[in-house]
Amino acid sequence: MTSRKKEKYHQILDAAVKVFAENGYHKSQVSKIAKVAGVADGTIYLYFKNKDDILISLFQEKLGELVEKFHTSLEHISNAEEAIRTICHIHYTELEGNIDFAYVTQIELRQSNMEMRVAIGQAVKPYIQLLESVVNQGIKSGQFRADLDVKLTRLLLFGAMDEVVTTWLISGQKYSLSEQVDKSVEFFLKGLKAT
Template identity: 60%
Template sequence: MAVGRLQKFEGILDAAVKVFAERGYRGSQISRIAKEAGVADGTIYLYFKNKEDILVSLFRERLGALIGKFEYAVRASKTAEEALRLICELHFAELERHPLLAHVTQIELRQSAFELRKEIGKTLKPYLLLIEGVLLRGIADGAFRPEIDVKLSRQLIFGAMDEAVSSWLLSERKYALAAQVDGTVDFFCARCGPEVDAQNERPFFPSPQ
């Protein structure tokens, strides 16, 4: 996409975030997004098929950019637990910096139609696979127990972060979202890390049932 077109595309997405957050997805019109973006109504249709396409594209583009940051952090991390912590830090920091985007991803998505949520859910797959890779790395390194259900655990980790952001929004952002990182990560690691033999004070790995 040429620079000018890319800038207009990004501008429309930014405008959509603001309009969706202020008016709700269902209460938003293409004309309002166009006005916020400073373009003609018809220009929107040069980039998007409809309002649903704007919302899906918003998730795909914003989440795609975030996943790129996650991948870099994971590559730079020394342990699986550190990688998991960095993912959580970035997740919370990004949404805390962009509260309107957080509102759209956490509140408006839940009020959209099932088919639309399903389509947006596809954009989450790379994120879940990234978390899954961290879990497998932790199992291989002995940081996480070998019998944990990796696919379930990746959902639980994402769900924990997702719920933490929703609770932060519902509290009207009265506390720092970044302050929830340690509690979120430690909760998981305490349950999926190696069990400790209290007598000998060393980790041990129970055999899978």
Template identity: 65%
Template sequence: MTSGKKTEKYKLILDAAVKVFAAHGFHKAQVSKIAKEAGVADGTIYLYFKNKEDILICLFKEKLGELVEKFHLSIEQTTNAKDALRRVCEIHYGELEAQVDLAFVTQIELRQSSLELRKEIGKAVKPYIVLIEQLLLQGMEEKLFRQDLDVKLVRQLLFGGLDEVVTSWLIAGRKYSLSAQIEGTINFYLNGIKA
């Protein structure tokens, strides 16, 4: 089996897992359903993943890794930390609004998983938190953000706020545009941290 075929099947399985976890919930999802959705034999799953929990952890690593990569590419085009934080918010809301199944898995299923599983997924979230921290420090250096910021606290508040807005949007049945919340969100945070 070539590396390209391995990568292709790995991605097929992860994409199928997003759909199955979103439709049935993590606990009710069966590996056989994921295999069927991916168009592979049940045993093929175990060539790539140890178990269902491993699929969820890898899914978070892959999808959040892709998101963080988009953040980095986008903020390279910005001129300051304020613009960079705006881009992070735009991408966060835009990507999850466009990928509703992924939003359900990342926002709803994570909260229902075991503490051990949440710890593993927390490791996948860390690069995102670190990116926010770097942008806060950059904004302080640029004299755009208050010098007395508790950076560790503010990074959690920023991430947690974005996270909660997406969760509320899902729970409300997606009756409004998530992307329409960008200005209100970013203005709230920037007003709180501006120099």
């Protein structure tokens, strides 16, 4: 029973990614998602509160998986520099490898009202916190500057990577996103300064 429920739940989410990515959030009708998912319109509302909820759930679900991946990959990495590199690598490659999800994340998800953004903020928090813990770890180990403002730094890191992904996406993915990892990480670690 529960597994069947989950099954349909994921059917709908999978359909939603496709439809949102193809048409954009506002131009995606719930009925279209239902059609792609192979369920009736009304069935959507047995699994989701409303259309917004589909987008939020979609994001939470997928981001949850992603954060899972981050944690798994970082499990045996104690070196902060290496951790930063790993995070950036996963961030870029995962989105590069799943353009539909990337599209929803970088473009459609921003088409949200204030309430939704708060919900989305909650979903992103684990990732932001992951960044924070890595920075903290780096400071503790002496690899990173002790005077870093951790709360600010995590934003700067996330924002920088986020912008790179979005620009790559809007450009039409004309170049390799994963090839930007090394230079991005180098910027994070060494900054702009020559010395």
